[in-house]
Every structure is written in structure tokens, then in C-alpha cells.
Amino acid sequence: MATLRVAAKPASAPMKVAQISKPGGDFEIVEREIPEPDPGQVRIKVQACGVCHSDVLTKEGYWPGIQYPRIPGHEVAGIVDEVGAGVSAWKKGQRVGVGWHGGQDNTCRECRRGDFRNCQNVKICGISYDGGYQQYMVAPVEALVAIPDSLSDTEAAPLLCAGITTYNSLRHSGALPGDLVAVVGIGGLGHLGIQFANKFGYRVAAIGRGSENASLAKKLGASVYIDSQSTNAAQALQKLGGAQVILATAPSSKVMSELIDGLGPNGKLMVVGATFDPIEVTPIQLITGSRTIQGWAAGTPADSEDTLRFAELSGVRPMIETYPLEKAGEAYARMMSGKAQFRVVLTM
Numbered sequence: 001m002a003t004l005r006v007a008a009k010p011a012s013a014p015m016k017v018a019q020i021s022k023p024g025g026d027f028e029i030v031e032r033e034i035p036e037p038d039p040g041q042v043r044i045k046v047q048a049c050g051v052c053h054s055d056v057l058t059k060e061g062y063w064p065g066i067q068y069p070r071i072p073g074h075e076v077a078g079i080v081d082e083v084g085a086g087v088s089a090w091k092k093g094q095r096v097g098v099g100w101h102g103g104q105d106n107t108c109r110e111c112r113r114g115d116f117r118n119c120q121n122v123k124i125c126g127i128s129y130d131g132g133y134q135q136y137m138v139a140p141v142e143a144l145v146a147i148p149d150s151l152s153d154t155e156a157a158p159l160l161c162a163g164i165t166t167y168n169s170l171r172h173s174g175a176l177p178g179d180l181v182a183v184v185g186i187g188g189l190g191h192l193g194i195q196f197a198n199k200f201g202y203r204v205a206a207i208g209r210g211s212e213n214a215s216l217a218k219k220l221g222a223s224v225y226i227d228s229q230s231t232n233a234a235q236a237l238q239k240l241g242g243a244q245v246i247l248a249t250a251p252s253s254k255v256m257s258e259l260i261d262g263l264g265p266n267g268k269l270m271v272v273g274a275t276f277d278p279i280e281v282t283p284i285q286l287i288t289g290s291r292t293i294q295g296w297a298a299g300t301p302a303d304s305e306d307t308l309r310f311a312e313l314s315g316v317r318p319m320i321e322t323y324p325l326e327k328a329g330e331a332y333a334r335m336m337s338g339k340a341q342f343r344v345v346l347t348m
């Protein structure tokens with residue numbers, strides 16, 4: 001009788017992940033099997049992942065339809081470790097990232113118009129599928145961003161949400177070189193927004209609470225610092241001629257509401273700090289001076305590559321604090337405290 005031979009299955013190795021198992025739950029460090037990429041996906045050995053304020057959506061369950069347990073993280077930098085069937089454009093060993101835009105269906109009306117950012121079935125990394133708070137993750141190829149060699153993993157990661165959001169919103173804001181652009185909030189997004197605005201040739205007014213960030217804001221490229229605790233910031237902007245664009249990165253609807261009167265003629269409030277409270281504005285405030293309010297969400301992986309290339313070219317870099325993956329809860333609390341200088345990044 002022939003010996004029964006069972007094909008030896010390679011013992012699948014476990015990896016560490018930081019997951020949320022229910023809305024409002026704490027971070028749990030657990031072991032999972034290393035995932036295999038499906039067709040059209042790659043597996044990424046994660047090297048670094050930024051901690052973004054929007055991770056609150058996964059942590060607290062604010063995004064409708066999240067399935068738990070879920071691993072947050074949409075500022076992922078790593079190395080392609082395995083490719084799924086049908087993947088030819090990305091190679092093992094290649095440095096890649098994944099940002100907020102985690103994929104699109106390529107078939108809806110917006111995708112057929114090339115507007116992938118507004119895909120009706122857009123996937124968000126760390127919300128629609130497990131993100132970068134883990135040692136290995138899988139991602140669809142349309143979410144991948146090539147990372148240039150000159151940027152380290154911890155430098156590249158924050159540029160994939162905080163960076164692209166400020167870079168991409170500013171470059172589409174309509175402000176021209178020499179225009180007065182105010183950046184509100186000197187935090188994870190704001191400290192990058194000031195640098196990009198400076199490199200774009202704007203006259204940059206940084207708006208923060210208290211005087212302690214004044215010298216840093218100027219070092220980052222602001223020509224004016226406005227302390228909103230001791231000054232009426234809208235009036236201060238009007239004294240400078242009125243802002244062409246106010247980039248509102250601080251997640252405070254109250255602050256945004258108070259700044260609308262700081263806009264100049266045809267000025268635009270560009271909203272990127274995500275909150276659930278209403279912005280208060282009267283029609284008269286908008287009609288007078290033809291002002292507009294616009295929201296902006298990150299961008300596509302191609303926009304992320306533009307962001308990384310521009311950072312490489314111009315020297316824009318995030319300032320970071322790093323934490324090991326095992327301290328994901330501590331890292332998240334640090335980000336939420338608003339005291340981080342300025343972006344918190346997990347390393348694997």
C-alpha cells in the first residue's frame with residue numbers, strides 16, 4: 001500500500017497587528033497570520049505608518065459600515081513583499097506606500113470620468129480594509145504609490161495623507177504666487193501646509209493658538225504669525241489685505257467660522273480639518289466679496305506621487321515622533337492630545 005503523503009503546507013508565520021475590535025474599543029496588539037495577496041493585490045512589508053486624526057473614524061466607528069476587528073492606518077510606507085496573480089507593474093522589493101485613497105471600482109460614473117477620488121465605491125485604507133498598523137498588509141494595485149529613494153519610510157509615510165492633503169488642496173486652490181495664504185493650525189497637517197505654501201511662492205500667514213509656535217512657524221516658511229488667542233485673526237488677515245486662501249487644517253468648526261471674515265475678495269476657505277460640527281456662515285458673508293468654502297479630501301495615488309516628488313525637489317519634510325507598533329495606543333493618544341511635534345509615526 002502506497003504511503004499516504006500529505007503535501008507539507010508551510011507553517012504560516014504570525015505577525016503582530018494593532019487592531020480595534022469594536023467601535024470605541026482600545027488598541028489590541030494581537031498576532032495574526034500573514035495575509036496572502038489576491039489577484040490584483042500586493043502584500044506590503046510595512047516599515048512605517050503615520051497616525052492621522054482621521055483614524056478616529058475607525059477607532060470610534062464613526063464611518064458607516066466598518067467591519068470589526070479593523071486595523072487602522074492610511075499613511076503606509078513599506079516594501080512589496082509578494083505580488084498576487086496578474087500583477088505586472090509592481091515588483092517584489094519595490095518601495096511603495098498606501099494613503100487614504102485605497103482603491104476604486106473603475107466602473108462607476110465618476111471613475112468613467114477619470115474622477116477616481118470621488119468614486120462611488122471608493123475604498124479607504126484602514127477603513128474598508130485593514131491598514132498599516134501591522135507588519136504586513138495587502139492592498140489593491142490601484143492604491144499603490146511609488147516612494148522615491150531619497151525619502152525614508154518615516155518621512156514618506158506622513159506625506160501620504162497629511163502631505164498630499166495640504167499639497168493637493170493648495171495647488172488646486174487657485175492661489176497664485178505672491179498671494180496671501182493663511183494656514184490655520186500648526187499640527188500634523190499645518191506644519192506641512194506652511195512649508196508647501198512657502199515653496200509655492202505664497203505670502204504665508206500661519207495662525208496658531210498661543211505664542212509658542214511663532215518662531216517655528218517662521219522657520220517653516222511663514223512670513224507672518226498670528227496668535228489667535230491674543231488677536232482677532234480675521235481682522236489681522238484683513239489688515240494684510242485679506243487672504244486669497246485660508247487652509248483650515250485645525251479640526252475646529254468654530255475656528256473656521258471665525259476666520260471667514262479674514263478672506264479677501266474672491267477668497268476661499270479650504271476645509272481639510274475633519275469635524276462633525278457645522279461651520280457657521282451667513283449668506284451675506286459669502287456674497288460680499290464672492291467668497292467660497294470648499295472641502296478637500298487627499299487625492300489619488302498619482303497625486304501622492306506628485307507630493308513625494310515635490311517634497312524631494314523642494315526639501316519639504318514632516319517633523320515626526322516615532323513609536324513602535326506595540327505602543328499604537330500610546331501613539332494614538334499622543335496624536336489626539338494635539339501636543340505631538342508634529343506627526344506621530346509607528347515603526348514596525
Ligand SMILES: [Zn+2]
Pocket residue numbers: 052053054055074100161162
Ligand atoms: Zn489621514
Ligand SMILES: [Zn+2]
Pocket residue numbers: 104105106107108109110111112118119120121122
Ligand atoms: Zn468608481
